């Protein structure tokens with residue numbers, strides 16, 4: 398699920414919980430009417446906004462409020478206000494790229510704010526505004542989601558019907574967890590193409606450590622290779638039907654990679670939490686402009702997936718109160734973690750590392766992950782000893798990039 402933007406972001410971590418509503422048939426009809434009505438209103442406001450080139454909430458309110466309330470029968474005052482804000486939000490980021498008015502899908506999710514819904518914690522019911530009056534609906538959910546809704550500050554919610562099931566997705570703000578010192582060092586994670594991630598502990602991911610249908614790493618790789626061949630074949634064909642299939646495959650592959658990244662980051666953060674360590678990954682943004690392209694940059698196919706894994710790991714680490722650092726990626730796969738010898742000759746084969754000085758041998762990705770773990774320790778120390786490095790406030794810079802490490806590179 399996407400991480401929602403939240404007004405209370407500064408005070409903690411935003412996240413989304415999902416409740417399942419159990420309406421009667423009459424209530425379900427009322428909810429269906431809300432969805433149609435609100436999306437119709439939003440599309441109408443959006444057309445007005447586009448026509449008059451008016452995109453801020455305030456101006457849009459002046460322009461569209463009475464118009465939309467006149468044209469969309471049953472739309473209450475508060476629902477009209479919400480719809481205006483929603484349209485302004487839709488144009489806020491993407492206006493420049495749009496060629497015509499934004500259309501809201503008739504059955505798309507409808508946002509509810511605090512004035513359109515109220516919760517009864519003890520009865521486990523939520524009261525939602527509909528054009529035919531408020532409906533009070535019982536809800537169920539995972540125990541952790543129910544607890545979150547009961548105890549955490551709530552933001553906006555989305556009402557959505559998915560395959561006939563009514564859901565309420567609510568933004569909540571998690572309290573800022575207490576940051577724990579990484580007493581046991583860092584878990585280093587090497588990102589790659591053959592293996593999406595290898596940890597300094599030697600875990601190859603995805604692999605048997607992860608749950609789910611794609612158990613072994615071999616399976617995931619085979620899937621990716623099959624997709625790759627399929628894509629090549631379809632690209633050669635070039636018909637419009639082939640292009641359609643290509644788009645569908647891209648969506649499927651995107652979802653598979655996202656799912657794997659979620660599982661990998663979850664596993665890594667849990668391992669770090671369990672062993673009192675922090676998490677270190679390579680900083681892929683700082684590698685532009687180097688003489689030789691970094692090994693991850695040369696493979697552009699899944700560039701977004703590497704960035705996504707960093708984002709997800711950072712978020713999950715913050716949520717768990719675990720130290721997270723990005724380290725300098727230079728020569729992590731050519732440096733010996735035992736003696737510090739750095740040489741291209743340390744890599745006799747693509748997947749294999751043998752130190753020319755001390756003879757240490759191992760899988761190249763595992764060696765790289767060990768170097769990343771070591772750099773995590775030095776990077777963290779640099780961030781948290783402001784006097785030694787001249788960096789400002791330690792706490793504020795906990796997640797920022799450490800200075801380029803000098804040891805071994």
Ligand SMILES: [Zn+2]
Pocket residue numbers: 733734735736737738752753754755756757
């Ligand atoms: Zn060595």
